[in-house]
Amino acid sequence: MTSALTLARLAALVAIFGFFLPWAEVSCSGQPLTHKTGIELITGAGGAGAAVPVHHDLWVAASLGLIVLGLAGCLIARGRRAAVILMAAALAAAGASLVGISQEVPSATARQADGAFIRAKLEYGYFVTLGALLIAIASGGLALARQRSPGRE
Numbered sequence: 458m459t460s461a462l463t464l465a466r467l468a469a470l471v472a473i474f475g476f477f478l479p480w481a482e483v484s485c486s487g488q489p490l491t492h493k494t495g496i497e498l499i500t501g502a503g504g505a506g507a508a509v510p511v512h513h514d515l516w517v518a519a520s521l522g523l524i525v526l527g528l529a530g531c532l533i534a535r536g537r538r539a540a541v542i543l544m545a546a547a548l549a550a551a552g553a554s555l556v557g558i559s560q561e562v563p564s565a566t567a568r569q570a571d572g573a574f575i576r577a578k579l580e581y582g583y584f585v586t587l588g589a590l591l592i593a594i595a596s597g598g599l600a601l602a603r604q605r606s607p608g609r610e
Contacts, residue, residue: 461540461596461597461599461600461603462531462539462540462543462596462597462600464592464596465531465540465543465544465547465592465593465594465596465597465600466528466531466532466543466593468547468589468590468592468593468596469524469527469528469531469543469546469547469589469590469593470528471585471589471592472524472547472550472585472586472589472590472593473521473524473525473528474585474589475495475582475583475585475586475587475589476494476495476496476499476517476521476582476586477494477495477496477582478494478495478580478581478582478585478586479492479493479494479580479581479582480493480494480495480498480517480558480561480579480580480582480583480586481493481498481558481561481562481577481578481579481580481583482577482578482580483575483576483577484575484576484577484578485574485575485576486574487574492580493561494582495517495521495582495583495586498514498517498557498561499513499514499517499518499521500513501513501514514557514560514561515557516553516554516556516557516558516560517553517554517557517558517561519550519553519557520550520551520553520554520557520586521550523546523547523549523550523553524546524547524550524590526546527542527543527545527546527547527550528543528546530542530543530546531543531546537601540597540598540600540601541597541601543593543597544593544594544597544598544601547590547591547593547594547597548590548594550590551587551590551591551594554583554586554587554590555587558579558583561577562577562578562579
């Protein structure tokens with residue numbers, strides 16, 4: 458059980474690291490204008506030549522907060538409770554990040570009055586974070602299953 462729980466904890470750390478990688482790219486007529494990391498989405502920091510209004514994404518902030526709280530709770534608790542805490546936090550964080558990024562990167566392309574197309578697309582940092590959260594959820598479930606098995610035999 459300890460190895461699966463350790464893997465879940467490491468995956469949560471990788472998910473936090475993913476917030477420092479590019480999450481979204483904004484381009485105009487095919488030319489990249491800016492790349493936004495998860496941290497920049499949270500703080501509302503604009504890159505050079507920011508074409509979009511600066512605002513704080515509270516869903517992405519909630520996602521990071523849930524990961525940190527889940528990891529802290531998992532380090533304080535032991536055994537089954539630690540796995541449940543980390544799984545619940547990772548699942549909630551994945552949901553919050555999905556909502557947040559869906560607001561940041563709409564599926565439609567916007568057209569300005571001068572005929573230029575503004576487009577936003579997801580980048581690898583978001584997928585690193587989401588993948589790590591899915592690994593944390595699966596590893597937490599594996600830790601629970603391994604702990605439950607010896608008691609039934």
